[in-house]
Amino acid sequence: MKIQRSKGTRDLSPQEMVSFRLIESAFRDCCLKWGYQEVRTPTLEYLHLFTATGTLTPSMLAKVYSFLDWDGWSGERVVLRPDGTIPISRLYIDSMAKEKLAKLFYVANVFMFEATGKKTRERWQCGAELIGARPPLADIELVMLALEVLRELKIKGIELRLSHAGLIKALLARMDVSAEEQIDMFDRILDGDMKALEKLKLKRPELEKTIDSLLELKGKPSGFSKELQRLFAEDLPECKPYIENCTRIAEFLEAMGYDYRIDIASGRGFEYYTGIIFQIFKGGEKIGGGGRYDALIPLMGGKDVPASGFALYLERLMGLIEPKALAQPQPPKILVRAELARAKEGFDTAGRLHKAGYRAECYLGVQKEADFDWTVELKDKLKFTLTNQAKKQKVTAETIDELLALLKK
């Protein structure tokens, strides 16, 4: 019988895991330097964490992996974590709520059904959450952190797109529709349904100019922000602080020399976003994103704490890096060949070599010498024969210490 992988899953090969770990360690290093602490949350969470308005949209909830646990007779469902941020907020409320500032990061898999099975249903994310700090500085720090990770990974040609959940909501609040429909429209914009804004135009023709400007004015120059400010000051004065928020971040990015554009309609993301939404693209493909979610923690039962965060999509980054260019130099690799009678000595030798910082393995009857930098042979009593595989030079040593000294040379 042919064994098959479960549909929509993927294996990570040894080569792919090298890329995976390179990205993970670049991300960890950057986060630690910025004072973030690593956390890990369980793969299983209660479904109800994700169901309230302001968490995940119904269309996302229709794709989560939820089921009854072995003690789920109450109907309480558990879910394979569909998102990284909500579990972190839950962890913060559960055990860190006393801390005024929590800077947390994680590398985790998230699960979301995908019907064709061609894309993967289990995805890996590198995420950072900054809980307890207000805009714009906190948001700028997160953007900087994300961009620093990408710089460390030598990924160039990054494009940033900025949107603002508050702006979208304010626009919707102007409409003559129920609160329910507003939420529905917001969800559809966040789910990437562009037609939602077109429909909004039909309902409120007097907003057409503003909406068109929003849809069409996708640009970079800071002049654009001024244009936007002028436009909104006329039609939607309540949006002024949001525009200012966008502008400040935009100006900062411009001063730092980053390629960005404001694109309100591109506010794809999570329902929990309340403020700035930023998305990171490379060659038209989204490789990460984040935003501000000030309402989420109070909604989940925590205190009124502001927060924002982002995630980079690990698998997408894997296709964008050059592992060779990023890899740290590795210590020499040594094969220890010991005859069976001297097996213990062989393993001891490998252990000593490990301690000295070498990569060493014992010969199991299978390895090829050509794959190693050195070979150590334990054949004649008490003697080590050291062979340099490249130069085919042989030297002998009486003891392990002598052998180590020879290797150093």
Add this chain to the structure above:
Amino acid sequence: MKTKLKLALPKGRLLGETAALLQRAGWGLDDYQEQTRFYHITSKTMPRLSARVFHEKDIPIQVAIGNYDLGICGSDWIEELLVKYPSSALMKVKNLRYGEGALYATSAGGAATIEALRARPSTIRIASEYPNLAESFAINARLKHFSVFPLWGGAEVYPPESAELALVGTAQGFSLTPISRVLGVSAFLIANRESWKDKELGKMVASIEKALVPEKRKPEATKRPPTKAVQYTAADNDTVRLALPDGHQQAPTRKLLDKAGIRLDDYPSEKGNRRPNIELEGVSVKVIRPQDMPLQVANDNFDLAITGRDWLTEHLCQFPSSPVKELADLKLGRVKVVAVVSQERDIADIRDLSESEEALPIRVASEYINIADSYARDNRLNRYRLIPTWGASEAFLAEDADLLIENTETGRTLAQHRLKIIDTLFESTACLIGSTGGAASPLKKERMESITKTLRKAAEEIS
């Protein structure tokens, strides 16, 4: 020769109109009629066509997994499958425009709007035969904390005491207040996606379309279904909430209660009354499906229930740490739960199946889906698929399943269907169940113990 075509047809409420439609379409399925005793029907006019009669609820599953090419059933059961498994191989071909109705989320007084429900701080319990639609409704209604109780039937009797909401069809007619219309329902012709691609079904569908009665467009019932008020008396902390079985368990249960000297009105009820009065102080009674009782007792919606050990076992297989336990063996309705295969198959015991090297997964059909799952696991069936069924499971073998886990009293029905028993899992009788959880008041405890003792004694006397 053209490939064979298999059709899944409903029994029950859609049978009459479906049979008439197929007659008009000339499909030659003459044996498909009310009171039919046949499960398998062959066409008199189309040699490639054969049909099998199912419980309506089975049909979307049977078509989706490819056991049947075409099927006819209500769109409620189609959506129940599709809302959970949108990428299944099931496609809706044609609205047949009969058997029309709707599914409603309903409550019994109290919170009568979705907004009011959303504002409730406690968990909202939703009872329904349509658990997937109920969950989807709750998510779309943005209810924060909800639990869905999947049911075999009788959802309308749950609110307000045992659930805040029931998701029910108008077909059932109900005494509850509709809050939200969840789904319009009518009969549909459905097809398996692969069959639709590979087998020429176009002509068949055309003949159905031609045979459809031209639409006398009934204006869709915009007005809500009529509701009749029911008096609910809230149970206090001392009241014992007792669940009695509906269906064919009613007569023996009544006999037992009579023997125990427990009198109650209108049980079994001809009008389908599910709230009979009991002449026992501090006890309230609801009549529900025995299948649903263990879960309800586990959730503290009932204190005592008379069900079968088979259904208790089924519950414990799904939830091993459930607080539900058997309090008394009532010794009624003795059946064996057995593993069954077709006589045609060269299988003497379960090992022959676990050691089989067939490329296809072993199809295990059962009403007891969790018992079947645990049995298959324990016996190391290598690769198997569970097929949930809703009654008349014996007709699934040999075509639509390889192994059946089923109850039997005498084994006669099984033999008639040319089936053989290869294993007995356990014996089941009616039993009284209760919960080890829940802190009952001393008075309630006393009442429960008294009922348990009385019933146990009566059961001894009858046997």
